[in-house]
Amino acid sequence: MIRIAIIDDHEMVREGLRAILQTEPDFEIVAESESAEGIVELVDQTKADLILLDARLPGVSGPEACRLLAASHPETAVLIVSTYSDDELVNQCIQAGAKGYLIKDIERFSLKESIRAVHRGEAALSPAVAAKVLARLRYTATTDVPTEPQLSNSQREILRLISQGYSNREIASRIHLSENTVKSHTQEIFRKLQVHNRVEAAIRATKEGWL
Numbered sequence: 001m002i003r004i005a006i007i008d009d010h011e012m013v014r015e016g017l018r019a020i021l022q023t024e025p026d027f028e029i030v031a032e033s034e035s036a037e038g039i040v041e042l043v044d045q046t047k048a049d050l051i052l053l054d055a056r057l058p059g060v061s062g063p064e065a066c067r068l069l070a071a072s073h074p075e076t077a078v079l080i081v082s083t084y085s086d087d088e089l090v091n092q093c094i095q096a097g098a099k100g101y102l103i104k105d106i107e108r109f110s111l112k113e114s115i116r117a118v119h120r121g122e123a124a125l126s127p128a129v130a131a132k133v134l135a136r137l138r139y140t141a142t143t144d145v146p147t148e149p150q151l152s153n154s155q156r157e158i159l160r161l162i163s164q165g166y167s168n169r170e171i172a173s174r175i176h177l178s179e180n181t182v183k184s185h186t187q188e189i190f191r192k193l194q195v196h197n198r199v200e201a202a203i204r205a206t207k208e209g210w211l
Contacts, residue, residue, distance in 0.1 A: 002119050005031040005048040007039065007065070008081070009057055013104070017052060017081070020108050027115070036065035040072045048076055050119055053098075055082035055089055063092040070097035077118045081111070090129055100124030148210055149192040158185050160211055163202040 004027055008014050014032050021027045030046040033039075037059050042048070051069065055062035066078050079100040080093050090101055099118045102111065103126045114124035125133060151159065154175065161171045168186060172179040186198075195201045205211050 001028050002026055002115065003028050003030045003047060003049045004052060004115070005029075005033070005042060005046060005050075006052045007033045007036055007057070008052070008054040009034045010054075013054070017111075020111060021115070024112060027112075036060035036062070036068075039065050040068055043069065043073045043076050050077045050079060050115060052081050052115075053078050055080050055084055055093055055101075062089075062098075063096040066093055066096035066098050079115060079118050079124060081106075085126070085129055090133065094133065101129045102126050103128060148208070149189075151189065151192060152185075155185050155189050155192075158182060159189050159201060159205055162186065162189075162198050163205055163211055 004021060006014050006017050006029065008017070011034070014034075018029050018032065022029055030048050031042055033042060036053065036057050039051070039060065043051070051065075053062055053065060057065070060068070062080060062082070069076055069078055074097075077099045078097060079102065080098045081102050081104055082089075083104050085101075085103055093101055100114055100123055102114055102124065106114070106126060117124045154177070157175055158171055161174065166174070168179050168182045171177075172182045175182075177185075190196065190201060193201050193204055195204055
């Protein structure tokens with residue numbers, strides 16, 4: 001039996017969710033509330049396994065409620081059921097500990113199966129929300145882990161010597177190129193590394209492990 005509490009500030013939504021779920025033999029609605037105020041006490045009293053929670057509530061917000069439960073009752077799963085799906089709200093709820101995020105136009109069957117999936121320890125995301133989460137992960141991957149610039153062998157050697165403090169003339173002498181050629185390579189290195197001078201190039205290359 002999955003013990004479910006419904007928290008939504010709209011009475012019609014609570015009634016609709018209850019009507020959909022109460023006919024299922026493995027679901028038991030143990031509490032309903034229009035606010036997340038006292039959500040910890042609610043779980044203490046009802047021993048709810050899962051909370052159906054609106055993301056935007058007066059007083060204690062959805063993300064804040066998730067954080068409270070994650071700290072006090074980590075075994076109680078939170079499944080967001082909301083009209084809103086803007087990127088920041090979705091991200092806040094998931095980071096705060098929500099195990100799923102559904103949009104309120106979800107079909108009855110999908111809602112029931114999502115509840116069962118979350119109770120099993122799985123994640124449940126509406127397709128539109130899943131797309132947003134994946135897009136954010138891709139963005140994070142491309143911004144937090146810089147792609148190594150495509151430098152030629154000559155440019156990589158010049159960058160290494162720049163990092164060691166050699167001048168263009170000294171580099172030209174060492175790798176047997178003209179000083180003008182080294183200067184041209186240096187400017188191209190700055191462009192590829194998105195830096196403005198030799199010091200910035202050396203710092204970035206060292207920090208990112210490109211040398």
